[in-house]
Amino acid sequence: MDHVIKTRKLTKYYGAKCVVNMLDLQIPRGCVYGFLGRNGTGKSTTIKMLLGLVHPTRGSSSLLGEDSSSLSADARRRIAYLAEGHPIYRWMTIGDAVKFTRAFYGQWNQPLLDQILDHFELPAKQKIRRLSNGQRAQVALALAVAPDPELLILDDPTIGLDTVVRRDFLESLIQIIQRKGRTILFSSHILSDVERVADRIGVLSGGVLRVDCPTDHFKRSVRKIVLGFDGEPPEFPACQGLVSSRAVGNDLELVVVDYSEAHQRAAEALDPRSIEVVDLNLEEAFIEYTRGPRRRLPLFAGEEPDDQSIGNQGAA
Amino acid sequence: MIRALAIKELREIGWIVAIALAVYMVAVAAVASTAVEGGLQSVPGLDWVMYKLFQLGLYRCLPFVHGDFEGAFVIISVVLALVLGFRQSAGEAQGDTFGFLLHRPLSRRTILLTKLTLGVGLLWAASATAILVLAWWAATPGSHPSPFEWSMTYPIWKMWSTIPVVYLGAFLSGLRQASWRGTRLVPLAAIALPALIASMMPMWWFFSLPLSALTAVLLAVSILWIGETRDFS
Numbered sequence A: 001m002d003h004v005i006k007t008r009k010l011t012k013y014y015g016a017k018c019v020v021n022m023l024d025l026q027i028p029r030g031c032v033y034g035f036l037g038r039n040g041t042g043k044s045t046t047i048k049m050l051l052g053l054v055h056p057t058r059g060s061s062s063l064l065g066e067d068s069s070s071l072s073a074d075a076r077r078r079i080a081y082l083a084e085g086h087p088i089y090r091w092m093t094i095g096d097a098v099k100f101t102r103a104f105y106g107q108w109n110q111p112l113l114d115q116i117l118d119h120f121e122l123p124a125k126q127k128i129r130r131l132s133n134g135q136r137a138q139v140a141l142a143l144a145v146a147p148d149p150e151l152l153i154l155d156d157p158t159i160g161l162d163t164v165v166r167r168d169f170l171e172s173l174i175q176i177i178q179r180k181g182r183t184i185l186f187s188s189h190i191l192s193d194v195e196r197v198a199d200r201i202g203v204l205s206g207g208v209l210r211v212d213c214p215t216d217h218f219k220r221s222v223r224k225i226v227l228g229f230d231g232e233p234p235e236f237p238a239c240q241g242l243v244s245s246r247a248v249g250n251d252l253e254l255v256v257v258d259y260s261e262a263h264q265r266a267a268e269a270l271d272p273r274s275i276e277v278v279d280l281n282l283e284e285a286f287i288e289y290t291r292g293p294r295r296r297l298p299l300f301a302g303e304e305p306d307d308q309s310i311g312n313q314g315a316a
Numbered sequence B: 001m002i003r004a005l006a007i008k009e010l011r012e013i014g015w016i017v018a019i020a021l022a023v024y025m026v027a028v029a030a031v032a033s034t035a036v037e038g039g040l041q042s043v044p045g046l047d048w049v050m051y052k053l054f055q056l057g058l059y060r061c062l063p064f065v066h067g068d069f070e071g072a073f074v075i076i077s078v079v080l081a082l083v084l085g086f087r088q089s090a091g092e093a094q095g096d097t098f099g100f101l102l103h104r105p106l107s108r109r110t111i112l113l114t115k116l117t118l119g120v121g122l123l124w125a126a127s128a129t130a131i132l133v134l135a136w137w138a139a140t141p142g143s144h145p146s147p148f149e150w151s152m153t154y155p156i157w158k159m160w161s162t163i164p165v166v167y168l169g170a171f172l173s174g175l176r177q178a179s180w181r182g183t184r185l186v187p188l189a190a191i192a193l194p195a196l197i198a199s200m201m202p203m204w205w206f207f208s209l210p211l212s213a214l215t216a217v218l219l220a221v222s223i224l225w226i227g228e229t230r231d232f233s
Helices: A043-050 A073-077 A094-102 A110-119 A133-145 A163-177 A191-195 A213-223 A263-267 A283-289 A305-316 B001-036 B046-055 B069-092 B098-102 B107-139 B150-175 B186-200 B204-229
Strands: A005-015 A017-028 A032-036 A058-065 A078-082 A151-155 A181-186 A200-205 A208-214 A222-228 A242-249 A250-255 A274-277
Touching: A005 A043, A017 A043, A017 A200, A032 A043, A032 A191, A043 A058, A043 A151, A043 A163, A043 A181, A073 A078, A078 A133, A094 A110, A094 A263, A094 B001, A110 B046, A133 A151, A133 A163, A151 A274, A151 B204, A163 A191, A163 B046, A181 A191, A191 A283, A200 A213, A200 A283, A200 A305, A200 B150, A208 A213, A208 A283, A213 A222, A213 A283, A222 A242, A222 A263, A242 A283, A250 A263, A263 A274, B001 B069, B001 B107, B069 B107, B069 B150, B098 B107, B107 B150, B107 B204, B150 B204
Parallel strands: A032 A181, A032 A200, A078 A151, A151 A181
Antiparallel strands: A005 A017, A005 A058, A200 A208, A222 A250, A222 A274, A242 A250
């Protein structure tokens, strides 16, 4: 299979902190890949390593068959990159930004660009600094797709956008995706966005790629099992596919990938009062998959909050 | 592509150079208008202005012979060099536009060299304009109250040739990463010694010029190396 993006044991340390750990990723041509993870899990760093903006501590990556650390001008011409926050020169007008960007590309789809700017009612004379976050995102998207790139890399493109603008932005993205043969890597922590557009997802947690599979498969595979006990729940034995296990009151909540007979038998062996298997949507599956151990908050510990603590909460 | 990049740079730093050029011209005008009897100092009501010009060494200054035009020239030039250097490097980081710029289909070396060429070119052009305008005034018969020879301008041209070192030091300080601002300014501090030595040594052709040129080359190479190796995160 023709892989447009490849990484091999890609690792990045900032000081002693490992931000991306031994990432092996292969994204085939034509795939719309949702790159998921909570804030600070290494998504942006990975994307910047792919584009050669950040140097890996170990490992390597390639885009369109070229090593990321030495991408040629021709490869860059075929790759669009939408950085987080949509940075464009704020002193420019939209027209200036178009003129500046167009100068770098031999191939430039002006009708498409005009169509996008027209659709979002963005006049060429408008200064970038006067645009809202959403409008800047729209301009950035228009500039990114105008050179008809083979590969689009979008780093959290919908961050900071309100619901309506996000929907408009994604609609545009879906139309762009429908142009054949285009590969898109799309990082986000907004699951509904990813669910709408991605046909494959990767979940990065603590710098490690925990999931890399088709979106539907992930939704189908992750289940929550709630075992009810009369008293303190016992420990669940370690087994394949067990993502997490935690006690919530007298219940033991398990998150399991590919729930099987073996899991069922292990659960029954603990002699619970009840076993409930809960199907999860993508967002729930992602949350269960990526959150750490649940912190026990004093407020939920059964104690009555005193007046002072309520006052403090109000002040906060 | 390079033209588009150069136009962008020109639009970003052109106004800074225009302001600096205006300040140079004010200094030149002050020197030219007070150097001769019956000049600006004879206009009533300008005592305060004359006093300030006197404090700055620009009152009754004999350009290229005595007075402190060279001092004013160096101060304006150094400030301009610092502002241009930081604007072109740290300005991109502050606006978060390095990622956008460096992803354009041009080599990083070309992008940085275009910036440096524009920066040094404008810095040199603006400061040379100030020298040339004052020298042109001095060379006009009846202007300069002493015999004027173009060779009298050599000392200021020597200062002019050293200014890019300050610019490159500022550019490198703005580009390189450091754990805190103090250590980020190390390149700027490091150029002080060679710049001082270059301006004080008598054998300009044999010592000062090669030292300035070597410092400038080392700074330019460091800028290109940092540009290739640093993380733009």
